[in-house]
Amino acid sequence: MDTLQGKHAVVTGASRGIGLAVARRLLAEGARVSLMARDAAALEAAAAGLGGDAAWQVVDVADQASVAAAFARAGAADILVNNAGQAASAPFSRTDAALGQRMLDVNLSGAYHCIQAALPAMLEAGWGRVVNVASTARLTGYRYVAAYCAAKHGLVGLTRALALELAGKGITVNAVCPGYTDTGIVQEAVANIVRKTGRSEAQARAELAAGNPQGRLVRPEEVAHAVAMLCMPEASALNGQAIAVAGGELM
Numbered sequence: 001m002d003t004l005q006g007k008h009a010v011v012t013g014a015s016r017g018i019g020l021a022v023a024r025r026l027l028a029e030g031a032r033v034s035l036m037a038r039d040a041a042a043l044e045a046a047a048a049g050l051g052g053d054a055a056w057q058v059v060d061v062a063d064q065a066s067v068a069a070a071f072a073r074a075g076a077a078d079i080l081v082n083n084a085g086q087a088a089s090a091p092f093s094r095t096d097a098a099l100g101q102r103m104l105d106v107n108l109s110g111a112y113h114c115i116q117a118a119l120p121a122m123l124e125a126g127w128g129r130v131v132n133v134a135s136t137a138r139l140t141g142y143r144y145v146a147a148y149c150a151a152k153h154g155l156v157g158l159t160r161a162l163a164l165e166l167a168g169k170g171i172t173v174n175a176v177c178p179g180y181t182d183t184g185i186v187q188e189a190v191a192n193i194v195r196k197t198g199r200s201e202a203q204a205r206a207e208l209a210a211g212n213p214q215g216r217l218v219r220p221e222e223v224a225h226a227v228a229m230l231c232m233p234e235a236s237a238l239n240g241q242a243i244a245v246a247g248g249e250l251m
Contacts, residue, residue, distance in 0.1 A: 003232060005030035010077040012061055012114060013084030015042035017183035018133060020049075021220035022081050025228045027053055034074040036061075037084065061110030062102075067117050076121035079231050082111035082155075083133040087185050089144045089192060100147040107151035112158065119171075128171035129231045132159050133223070134242060136179045139250045152177075156242045163240030172239040176226045179246030180208045181218040214247035 009026045013019040014035035023033045027050060035056040037043050043056040059070035061084045071077070086106045088099055111132050122128025137145060138152035156175050163173040180186055186208060193204035209217050226245050230238055244250045 003029050004079070007031045007078040007231075008034065008075065009079035009081065009231070010034045010036060010071070010074055010114075010118065011081040011083060012036045012059065012110070013133075014056075015039055015046045017185070018178065018181060018220045018223050019081070019083040020046050021224040022083060022133075022227050023054055024050060025221070025224040026079070026081075026231065029228055029231075031079065031231075034077070036070055036074070061114060062105035064113045064116075067110075067113040071114070071117035076125070077118045078122065078125065078127060079129045079131075080114060080118040081131045081133065081227055081231075082114050084110050085133065085135075085185075087135075087145060087148050087189070089148075089189065091144055092146045095147050100150075103147035103151045104154070107148065108154045108158070111155055115158075115162065122171050123169060126170040128166075129235075130159075130162070130171065130173040131227050131230050132156070132173070132175040133227070134159075134175045134177045136177050136244055136246050136250055138175070138177055138242065139244060159242065160240045167239055170236075172230070172236060174230045174238060174240065175242040176223060176230070177242050177244045177246070177250075178223045179212055179218050179244070179249050181220060181223060183220060186217065212247040212249050216247070218245055218247065 009031040011019050011023045014023050015037040027033050033054045035043050035054050036059045040058050047054045047056045057070040057074050060066040132155050134155050135152045137149045138156045159173050159175045190204040223245050
């Protein structure tokens, strides 16, 4: 299709799951893609699985110096997809300061650092797309993930503030908010439910899928479709939005 021909996209958390699906979709749309994540071996395997058409850089998004170095190596980005994230669950009474800070560092500060690194080139070019992968947890509350919910709510607040600030500069800033998606994070959640409740894996997956009116988990490719749509040149009027990809769970 080549609708993003000539554009350079950076995707964080891109070695698996939603990030890898996004990278694959943006490549199919003609973009040049740089994968970023913490695990070099996983990144190398992901790039190979994409046919060797993607570059990759190791980065810890919670570390501003690591982010600055990775973006300097990758080169100017026209598109930034902030997908890197972690979800840790615990009752609030057992969510200590370290866990709370880790959720903020990865899910909110990580996006903040990456936007700061990517934005100067976008401003110079007079064009850019920033898509933050949030969660339906930013649109509502979920039990036992208070710190994660707080970080994702903050991410959408950052999205909206920057959307207004950059609206006249050719840059859009949006968020996609997936429901429970069939990724490694959900597999970890399923294992946690099995371990703590004694339910079977099938029962745990069904419990997570029950919140989706379609009765299923979202597929990473469906989230990637929404991300790619927001990156298109024709999407310039879509700005400051938080789009739920959740089968109608939230409206």
